[in-house]
Amino acid sequence: MTGYSIDKARLTDWLGDGLELAVLDIRPTEEVGYASPLFATNLPAERLDAELDRFVPRRVVRTVLVDGGDGTAEAAVTRLRQTGWTNIHVLEGGIPAWVEEGEDKLPTFDIPGVAFVTKVRDERGTPVVSAVELKALRDQGQDVIVLDTRTLGEYEKAHVPGAVGVPGAELLLHFKDLVPSTETKVVVSCAGLPRAILGAQTLIDAGVENAVAYLDDGTRGWTDAGLDLETGRTATYHEATETARRFASEYGKSLSAKDGLTFLDRQTVETWKADPVRTTYLLDVRTPDEFARSNLPGSISSEGGQLLGVSYRTIAVRGARVVLVDDLLGSRARIVAHWLARRGFEIAILLHDFGAEERAAA
Structure with a gap:
C-alpha cells in the first residue's frame, strides 16, 4: 500500500465529520448495481481521468477511491496525484474489506433512497x-x-x-x-x-x-x-x-411555501463557484433534451426526477452547495429543492430565461 491509503476506521470517521468529502466507487457499473453498500458515486476506473473533474470540481477536496480489492484504486491514486489531485486516497482492501464484518451497521456516503x-x-x-x-x-x-x-x-x-x-x-x-x-x-x-x-x-x-x-x-x-x-x-x-x-x-x-428557498442571480452563482474553500454544483434539473438545446456554462444536466431518487450519482462531494438551474417558471427546481433540503443538502435555485436564448438563436 502507498502512503495515500486509509483504512475502514478512517473512512468511517470521515463519513461522520461533516466536512466536504468525495467517495467514488470505481468498480464497473454492472458490478456496483443500484448503489450498495456505500451509496457512493459510481465512476468506473476507465472514466476517472476524463470525468473526475466533473464529479469533484475542486481537486483539493478529500477524495476516496474504492475498488473491488484488486488494486485498481491504488494505481489510479498514484496517477492522479501526479496530475494535481493533492488530497486523493484509496480505501485499503476496497469493498471486500469494507463489508468484511457485514453491512448492517456500516455508515453510508448518502442516505439510501x-x-x-x-x-x-x-x-x-x-x-x-x-x-x-x-x-x-x-x-x-x-x-x-x-x-x-x-x-x-x-x-x-x-x-x-x-x-x-x-x-x-x-x-x-x-x-x-x-x-x-x-x-x-x-x-x-x-x-x-x-x-x-x-x-x-x-x-x-x-x-x-x-x-x-x-x-x-x-x-x-x-x-x-x-x-x-x-x-x-x-x-x-x-x-x-x-x-x-x-x-x-x-x-x-x-x-415550497414553507421551504425557505434561496434564489440566486448569475453573479452570485459565479462567486460561489470561484470560492476556494467550498464546492458548488450547478445542476440543471430540466429534461436532457432541454439541456441539449440550451444550457449555462459549467452546469451539469441532472434530470430532476433522477436527482430526487439517486442524488449520489451526480453529487459526489458531500457537504457541497447545490444550485438547481431551471427555467423562469421554476416548478422542477421547487420539487427537487422540496425533497433534497429535507435530506440535508444545502440548496439554492437559479432561474434563467432559456427561451430568450433559443428565440435569439432561431
Missing part, C-alpha cells in the same frame, strides 16, 4: 393502492390515471398498461394537461417505491385537489400480482400549455 422515502411515507401517511386494487378500479370504469415518474427510457421498456410517462420533477408542470378533471383519481408509479412515494407526496404537499396515491411496489408489484406490463412510449407528456404552466406556477409556490 428507500430509507428516506419510507420515512416520508410513514410520517405523512401517503395513501397507497395495490395492483389488485388498481385493476379493480379500472374494471369498474372508475376515472383513474397512472403517472409513471421514472425516466422516459425506463418507462419505454415496461410500464403499467395505460400509464402516462411523466418523470417526477415534471409532475406539476404537466399535471393539468394530463389530469384536467379534479375528480380523476391519480396513482403514481415507478419500478418500486422511492419515486412513486415522492411523486405522490409532492402532489399532495402542493395541494392538488385530486385524490392521490402511489402504486405499492410499482411495476414490480404489478407483475407480482400476475399482471402483464406494457412496452413502448405509449403515452407521454407533451409541451405544457399555458393553462398547465399557470397551474404549475400556483401549485409550485404552494409546495
Whole structure:
C-alpha cells in the first residue's frame, strides 16, 4: 500500500465529520448495481481521468477511491496525484474489506433512497393502492390515471398498461394537461417505491385537489400480482400549455411555501463557484433534451426526477452547495429543492430565461 491509503476506521470517521468529502466507487457499473453498500458515486476506473473533474470540481477536496480489492484504486491514486489531485486516497482492501464484518451497521456516503422515502411515507401517511386494487378500479370504469415518474427510457421498456410517462420533477408542470378533471383519481408509479412515494407526496404537499396515491411496489408489484406490463412510449407528456404552466406556477409556490428557498442571480452563482474553500454544483434539473438545446456554462444536466431518487450519482462531494438551474417558471427546481433540503443538502435555485436564448438563436 502507498502512503495515500486509509483504512475502514478512517473512512468511517470521515463519513461522520461533516466536512466536504468525495467517495467514488470505481468498480464497473454492472458490478456496483443500484448503489450498495456505500451509496457512493459510481465512476468506473476507465472514466476517472476524463470525468473526475466533473464529479469533484475542486481537486483539493478529500477524495476516496474504492475498488473491488484488486488494486485498481491504488494505481489510479498514484496517477492522479501526479496530475494535481493533492488530497486523493484509496480505501485499503476496497469493498471486500469494507463489508468484511457485514453491512448492517456500516455508515453510508448518502442516505439510501428507500430509507428516506419510507420515512416520508410513514410520517405523512401517503395513501397507497395495490395492483389488485388498481385493476379493480379500472374494471369498474372508475376515472383513474397512472403517472409513471421514472425516466422516459425506463418507462419505454415496461410500464403499467395505460400509464402516462411523466418523470417526477415534471409532475406539476404537466399535471393539468394530463389530469384536467379534479375528480380523476391519480396513482403514481415507478419500478418500486422511492419515486412513486415522492411523486405522490409532492402532489399532495402542493395541494392538488385530486385524490392521490402511489402504486405499492410499482411495476414490480404489478407483475407480482400476475399482471402483464406494457412496452413502448405509449403515452407521454407533451409541451405544457399555458393553462398547465399557470397551474404549475400556483401549485409550485404552494409546495415550497414553507421551504425557505434561496434564489440566486448569475453573479452570485459565479462567486460561489470561484470560492476556494467550498464546492458548488450547478445542476440543471430540466429534461436532457432541454439541456441539449440550451444550457449555462459549467452546469451539469441532472434530470430532476433522477436527482430526487439517486442524488449520489451526480453529487459526489458531500457537504457541497447545490444550485438547481431551471427555467423562469421554476416548478422542477421547487420539487427537487422540496425533497433534497429535507435530506440535508444545502440548496439554492437559479432561474434563467432559456427561451430568450433559443428565440435569439432561431
